[in-house]
Amino acid sequence: MLNKYPLWKYLLILVVLGIGFIYSAPNLYPDDPAIQLTGASTALKIEQADLGRAEQALKTAGIALKAANLTDKGALLRLTRQEDQLPAQEAVRRALGDDYVVALNLAPTTPDWLRKLGASPMKLGLDLSGGVHFLLEVDMDKALVARLNVYEGEVKSLLRKERVRYRSLPVQDGAIQLGFTDEATLSESEALIRKTYTEFDLQRSERNDLQVLRLSLTQAKLAEIREYSIKQNLTTVRNRVNELGVAEPLVQRQGANRIVVELPGVQDTAEAKRILGKTANLEFRLAADASASRASSESFGFRQEGRPPVDLERGVIITGDQVTDAQASFDENGRPQVNIRLDGHGGELMNRATRSNVGRSMAVVFIEQKPVTRYVKQMVDGVEKEVPVSAFKEEKQIISLATIQSPLGNSFRITGLDGPGESSELALLLRAGGLAAPMYFAEERTIGPSLGADNIAKGIDASIWGMVFVSLLIIGIYRFFGILATVALAFNMVLLLALMSALGATLTLPGIAGIVLTMGMAVDANVLIYSRIREEIANGMSVQRAIHEGFDRAYTAILDSNLTTLLVGGILFAMGSGPIKGFAVTMSLGIVTSMFTAIMVTRAMVNLIFGGRDFKKLWI
Structure with a gap:
């Protein structure tokens, strides 16, 4: 019989529409x-x-x-x-x-029964919901100090390997200082260092009875370290945001030493702030000998309370920059640990340091920048107010001190952590990439819709009025069939919102433009079908046959036009960025839902009303 669906098709349409209503419902509950x-x-x-x-x-x-x-x-x-x-x-x-x-x-204010079904509202982009803006400032001075400490350890290791006697002196004005008892030893060391390193400017001086060799980094090397620091931190921040699962964030460089991070409003911003702000850097140092001078060692406390401080050598074996992978796990006693894997250079440095120091203790030092806020009185708009002034205090504490049992290589583990939460966080930070330098939150603020709340309200109003006028137009042209097309269009919007919510797609202002385009395309499919039905009736075909032929013969044209548009949407998504991707997502999903509603849902309604009945005339 013409224009009749089997029962399973009607049930399928009802199930799809029911799921659509459930998964679009959370969007009715504002946050x-x-x-x-x-x-x-x-x-x-x-x-x-x-x-x-x-x-x-x-x-x-x-x-x-x-x-x-x-x-x-x-x-x-x-x-x-x-x-x-x-x-x-x-x-x-x-x-x-x-x-x-x-x-x-x-x-979120979504009811519990919807959340238990896995339903959640659409994520809104910064241009619709606003969000949180972080401005992070990279401490370049600390980056230079950290790199200088690594170079100091390498240079001293080189001199010890060549059996050159020297005396350690504290770093002064950004220069490594080495003391020698005679000029011949100084000249030998200078030649050795010049042969191995090209990034130092070497200067001689005298201090008391010592011949002093100063090693300061060249201007080209300083510029290279600064550029590396900002690029490394930028990459690390992006990786950390990705690990957090933040939807469509903005992470970009601003100026010489700043990074802008913007997160949409529906995010766990407290977690993001804590993770982004931590240096989570590590230093591996040998425990100092009992005879070591204060110039060659410094004292560190433990993160665990109750343990006395320990003196460590000032020279750093490696830092967290050499870590390529870190995974949290548990040791054989069920205590949390982090399994570390180093890059080739880091593994070589670690092996070189531990091979000749079996039996000595090695410490893992955790470096953290802790925020300190104080309030000062300032005049603001002619009124004296207390204004917060933020600063950061560097804290270095030992998280692990263990005896070197055998030479270490590219893989080893860190123990002595407070709990599984700390081991997971440390592993995440190291896996995402070590910061080349500490970062401070120079600014934090909320940002409103980038195009203004009034413009957004007008855009949504324009979408609603557009749907109203399109519906009135198609009803005026196709009468009762126009009403069916309008009902199908409403179902299409429900399914589109449900699909975007279920997939976790982010709606932006360009995405609203894609939704408006979807309305026109959904109605366009109905126009093709109804025009074909009119033509068949004008050619003398019966009502039932005209309906059947109208849907069947228009199907190929609808499919071809929608597939080509879907192809364009895929290209826009693959090659576009930010706003373009938002438009491409809503347009592509809208094509899928509009084909379902314009073809199956509309035909199901037509079949239920006209199928199997003897109509001599059609209101179309």
Whole structure:
């Protein structure tokens, strides 16, 4: 019988539409503005008392609180107004101090029953939802000091290998200093260093009874280190953001020593801030001999409380820059550890240092930049206010001290960590890439829609009015069949939103343009079908036959036009960036949903209404 679907096709359409309504429903629940509270380190857990202090700080500041609760990662405080986020962040940060990370966030309000089904709202891009803006500043001076420490260890190792006697002197004004008892030994060392290294400017001087050789890096080498530091940190930040799973972030260089990171609003920004800000760098050093002078050694404390400080050699064997892979695991006693793999040069340096020092102790030093905030009084708009001034304090602590049992190579493990959380975080940071230099949060702020809230509202209004006018036009031309096309168009929008939500696609303003284009393409498919039906009726064909032929013969034209457009969408996504990809995603997904609704859903409705009935005339 013409124009009849088997039962399974009707059931399939109902199931698809039902799933579409479920997965598009979360978009009806707007997010709450919130601030998220976590510990500056994984060892610090947020307790109910901390949450109470935060709530009291908001109450004192006169900020309305919608809800507050503890989470697996810390605490979440929901606010009633988005403009209260920055004042709330400042009030809580001041009340709790520098041991806590207070970050801006958006808290979902999706009902639990939808979340249990895996349904979540679409992610919105920065141009629609706003987000968090971080401006990170790279400390170039520390990058130079770190590189100089590595060179110092290599030069001293070279002299010891050649059995040249020298006296260690402290680094001064960015130059390595070596002392010699006579000029002949100095000349021998100078020739050896010139032969091995081309990145030093060498100068001689005298100090008391010593002949001093100063090794300072050339200007070309200094420029190379600075450029490497910013590029390495940029790559590392990108890798860390990718590890965090942040959707469509912006990570780019700004100027000579700054990096801009912009994260869309629906992200775990507290976790991102803690991970991005940590240097997570390591230094491997030998324990100093009992006879070592203060000039050649320095004292370090342990991260674990109760252990006395230990003197370590100033020379650094390797740093975290040589780490190529790091994985968290557990040792044979169930204690957390991190398995480390080094690059070729790092493995060679490690083997060289441990081969001749079997039986001595080697320490793993963890370097961290801890934020310190103090408040100073300044005149702001003619009024004296307390303004926060942020600084960072470098903290170096030993996380592991073990005896070298045998020469080490490219692979070994780090133990002595506080718990699985710390081992996982350290492995993530090292795996994403070591920072060549510490970074500071020079600026943190929320950013609104880049095109302005008014423009976005007008864009959404234009989309709605466009759908209304398209519907009125097609109803005016095709009458009852136009109503069916409008219903199918509404189903198409539901399926498109559901598909974007389920796939985790990010909606941007260009993406809205893709949705508007989808409306026209979905109606265009119906226009092809209805025009074909009209032609067949005008040629004297019966109503049932005309409907059947109209859908069947228009199908090839619809398929060809949509496939070519889908091909263009794929090219745009592959070769475009940011906004272009957003447009390509919504357009491509819209093509898939429009073909389903324009062909199957529309025909199912036509079959249910007209199939098997004796109509002499068609309202089309």
